[in-house]
Amino acid sequence: MKPAICGVCGRFQIAGDWVEFQDYDESQLTSLTHPAGLEFFCNEHLGEALKLASQDASSALNALKMTYLSDSSV
Template sequence: MKPAICDLCLNDFRSEMFHAASGGDLVRFADYSPLDAGCAGHPHGYEWFCAEHLASAQALASLNYADAMARLFRQFGPFPEYPALAHSDPALWVLQVGPNPTRVFCIIRQAMALSPRQAKMLMATAPFKVMQAWPQAFRTWQQALEQAGASVETRYPSSRSALVESTAPPRR
């Protein structure tokens, strides 16, 4: 079976699929051909699509795979090449510090093992990544930040987010 990578835009949502069973789904086209019993591989006409392109692909499921893909490429245009994922675990991000920056400051320092100066500089640049790990590993920090009034988000890596993150200015 192919990994959860959008067949159209090559958006890699394996991590989100593994951790949260979301991010996209498989679409069965008209020329779907199941594998014989005992065979390994991926059946023809049964492809992954990210959440962004899933509805459009499902609307074309009555067509054969090649015709559907031709229409999808015409509809969405060409896509740039995306680098492979360097890290596949989701990340905890602080989007906004919120009404209690002192509490958030203390939590950030403890969670990230930062000096007061580093934590202060980081908080001034929100949004910022707190840590990258399995969601269960940062759930305690996520809850503490939410209780302190911070707006947080779990971000699942994709080829696109790796590209955006790699072009972001370095943290000091």
């Protein structure tokens, strides 16, 4: 598993949750590798991430980063 680092802001977060995206496949779960389609988001970005959960993870991450990181306020 990846550490709990927000997929949008890239910060380590304690407050947040994992989101299962469209390409998440539970059958891929092992203790050794991070499953595709499963990403962590902090509370600040979790709501928007959940709205995109019907997309695959890479598309959703790109869209979220476009939304939040298009300003230079990173």
